[in-house]
Amino acid sequence: MREISYSEAIREAMCEEMRRDPTVFLMGEDVGVFGGVWGVSHDMLAEFGEERVRDTPISEIAIIGAGLGAAMMGMRPIAEIMFGDFLMCAGDQIVNQVAKARFMSGGKAQVPLTIRVTTGAPGSAAAQHSQSPESWFMNIPGLKIVVPATPADAKGLLKTAIRGEDPVIFLEHKMLYGEVGPVPEDENFVVPFGQANIIREGKDVTIVGVSIMVKKALQAADVLAKEGIEAEVIDVRTLVPLDRETLIRSVAKTNHVIIAHEAHKRAGPGAEIAAMLAEDAVEYLDGPIVRVAAKNVPLPYSPVLENYVLPNVNDIVEAAKSFWPGKA
């Protein structure tokens, strides 16, 4: 299979959907002429024109609110918010309007709106450009939260988001844009929501990864294998809906679980996953549920401090080894 980058995979998903469905359009800051500050929508303006690749003012409330209104009137907008941190500028629109429109209208409102946004620390971007906002929105019924970790999933999950009838927050990790991997060319290739992916099988410990931490979990699994610990690595793919069954089945097999994400540890996505496992899978566990996550401080600018705050491969390795203190 041909290999393309995570960034190209996202672009390909948008272009294919815009070709097959005239109601799909992209709007956001610098998405047109600039091609997106991360380059994801490069040259899309040339193919689709400025009606469908719309540069907006720096105006997150208007981007999300206009996306909501257009979606309710039968369009399928892709609204890009440049940094996850900026979602809070549009907090009311996302939390009180977009998420609740269907339910509180008794099903009259349909909101097929995809909010594409970057997540994670790109390196020395400091506290307002590095956050992982996934769990801020997990507490809001009505939103779907999608966290692709591979180029293929980036394409397949984005197509599911665009074709679906519900609002989706689609979180693209900035440090995965350059990641290259096999991606199907079939334009009907989609990845359904709510199906976690067992990326590597193992019998000793389950590592549940979110976004970029899937990549780090795989690296940790290589290290652990050399030490005789066989890790099973699961990519959650979507946090809402969450594939409980796959996680529980894995924990039933390995009896140990680590949850790894780049969001802060306190009330991050891992808190929900851990609570779910404590409720539904505690009988399988031979040790504590361990979370590997960013420390509970704002992301610092200094590379030294930032590396200290962010979770890394070694943190996962050490967490896994802690289950067998006698070993090596």
Place this chain on the structure above:
Amino acid sequence: MSKYSQDFLCEVYRRMYLIREFELRSIEERRRGLIPGFIHSCVGQEATAVGACLALNQEDVITSTHRGHGHLLAKGGEPKFMMAELAARSSGYCRGRGGSLHIADFDLGILGANGIVGGGIPAAVGAALAFSMRKEKRVALSFFGDGATNQGSFHEAANLAGLWKLPVVFFCENNLYGEGTPQSKQAPICDLANRSASYCFPGVIVDGNDPIAVYEVTREAVERARRGEGPTFIEGKTYRFRGHYEGDPQVYRLPGEMEEWLKKDPILTFRKRLLDEGETEEAIREIEQQVQQKLDEAVAFATSSPVPQLEDALSGVYADTHDGKVF
């Protein structure tokens, strides 16, 4: 006024009277215990709702506010489904999930009341964007109050609509109070229509208690929008005769202010104008009687409707379910 047919003028009165009486009836039913939630009544502000909505076609859309009953009724909302929603019944517009603040009827172009001040304005701009992209000659009209013009959502929505020349009408009902604080203590300007200058579209002030004047300025704004010339800001100066919400002690009212505005009661003044235009007292009474009958039916419908099934709370959050479960 004489340029309008008697039928049209009677329709204006019928809609305004329906709104006034619906509000009074819902307040009464809330007191009696039929309605469990908030009511922010629009008594006194009937003329803006009716004048503006009469300038719209059915396929045009509105977004409304927490004080939205008038807008919904003026756009064609059915009193019985509204009353059933207020009464939290499964036969209500939102199946008892929304209540007063969230009533919507997409078939009538009602995209929803809103519990957040200024919250619905950006969606109206988005609806207008959809119309514009599809080259449809439809218009979105967003109702909001004076308080909403101090919210970022208004400014961002107005900026985008002005920039993209979208077919939107920004309709501000300036009732002089944002909740319990006078408008003069909330903004450094008192003519809010002036705000439109920053976004390069016209701002018009109208007597918000005169439904015909409101109709005329709105019709012009709607025609302008349909021609592709972009938004208009209309400020209807009006006054609410009841509290921000039912139960509001209204300690903030200026002495004598209410009395002055009651002289400009839109229902009473328009009723008198109708008589002056040659309508008979008998004909007006017949309209009033028909409205009262409709409201009797609405209350009876709400009262006799079932409350929602408990499992209804767990469905309809998403279009689909995940393995048949709420997620």
